[in-house]
Amino acid sequence: MVVVHIIEPFASGVALFVNSLTKVLGDDEHIVIHGERKDEIEAHLVKKGFNTSNVKFIPWKSAHRKVNMVKDVQALFEIHSILKRLKKAQLCDVVHLHSAKSGFLGRIACRMLGIKNxxxxxxxxSFLSTDSAVKRFLFKGLEVFANKLCGKVICSSASEFNEYKKLGIKTLYVNNGVETVARQDETARNTSEKFRIITCGRIVAQKNPELFNEIASYFVGLDNFEFVWVGDGPDADLLHAKNIKITGWLDKNAVYDLIKSGDVYLSTSQYEGLSFAALEAMSLKKALLLSDCVGNRDIIRQGVNGDLFSNKRAAITKIIQYQNNREMLEVMGALSKDIKKTEYDMQHNFRIYKDIYLGRPYISNTLMKRWTFN
Incomplete structure (x- = not known):
């Protein structure tokens, strides 16, 4: 089977999703048609993480991040041309679209070419990514329109699945998953005197660095607290509290070591599909303190492996409680690891996509229920 993946944001979690999928479905051939966001990471660096024995890459040169009518029409014509060549060469058994722009333009192109799978x-x-009621209405309309063209929607979490159901879009979901993190059985306890709150990801509006900074600012002057943001991004200037350290981008092992050294994994995201970084923190036995948003709320068992918060005050209160009871965090961290193993295992969850591609029903590992689109 040849699976064609179309991905505009060839970076961060979306690229990791495609990478994970190609690894698990290693017996199939994969063609990745990708854009590039040089301001975040160059495409050749992303490709290094892929197993190139079963993955080929085709650049989607005209794909751009922002909505632009002229550039988006160019991107549509280019993706149509690429898919037309692949279909003619019988290298297009399945087309899997990733993220909103790829999903919209890709479904138009597939409809034009009569590609069914x-x-x-x-x-x-996308409609969860804005505070503007007008933009939210527009994005919802585009999702409904594109869904009528062709294709089936597969969400990466139950809460995202529920948001699409509200739009009347027939869908299902497969939980994201991560590999068992190397060296995770080593002690993960923070041996320093400081209570370390850590997060990982791009510093962009979606991750709400402004809220992260407000939370950290409360603890400025209290030398036994420190905040660490692993990553970088265009909104790094919003993290200006004196007790925040921005590490920049690090290799995977260095990231794991930093997360293991933390006491609590904090996410201030405005929305998520299902965060790979939070899942990796679970694998590393971390208690989670996550904003109550789509994607985040799926992985929290309130008071068991962590907590959700709805505002700055609630997050600060929880951090103080955690700092006064580090032994409780160790128990929460162990439970995080157990939940990750049973519900968010990469090998198990991503194999489900093969059944979906072939039109077979599959067993949901969380609901123990047989799912089909019909």
Whole structure:
């Protein structure tokens, strides 16, 4: 089977999703048609993480991040041309679209070419990404329109699945998953005197660095607290509290070591598909303190492996409680690891996509229920 993946944001969690999928479905051939976001990471660096024995890459040169009518029409014509060549060469058994722009333009192109076996994974619904009621209405309309063209929607979390159901879009979901983190059985306890709150990801509006900074600012002057943001991004200037350290981008092992050294994993995201970084923190036995948003709320068992918060005050209160009871965090961290193993295992969850591609029903590992689109 040849699976064609179309991905505009060839970076961060979406690229990791496609990478994970190609690894698990290693017996199949994969063609990745990708854009590039040089301001975040160059495409050749992303490709290094892929197993190139079963993955080929085709650049989607005209794909751009922002909505631009002229550039988006160019991107549509280019993706149509690429898919037309692949279809003619019989290298297009399945088309899997990743993220909103790829999902919209890709479904138009597939409809024009009569390609039937099409799937779309939002990895964070576009209509959840804005506070503007007008933009939210527009993005919802585009999702409904594109869904009528062709293709089937596969969400990466139950809460995202529920948001699409509200739009009347027939969908299902497969939980994201991560590999068992190397060296995770080593002690993960923070041996320093400081209570370390850590997060990982791009510093962009979606991750709400402004809220992260407000939370950290409360603890400025209290030398036994420190905040660490692993990553970088265009909104790094919003993290200006004196007790925040921005590490920049690090290799995977260095990231794991930093997360293991933390006491609590904090996410202030406005929305998620299902965060790979939070899942890796679970694998590393971390208690989670996550904003109550789509994607985040799926992985929290309130008071068991962590907590959800709805505002700055609630997050600060929880951090103080955690700092006064580190032994409780160790128990929460162990439970995080157990939940990750049973519900968010990469090998188990991503194999489900093969059944979906072939039109077979599959067993949901969380609901123990047989799912089909019909």
């Amino acid at each position: 099409v799937f779309y994974t939002p990895n964070g619904a």
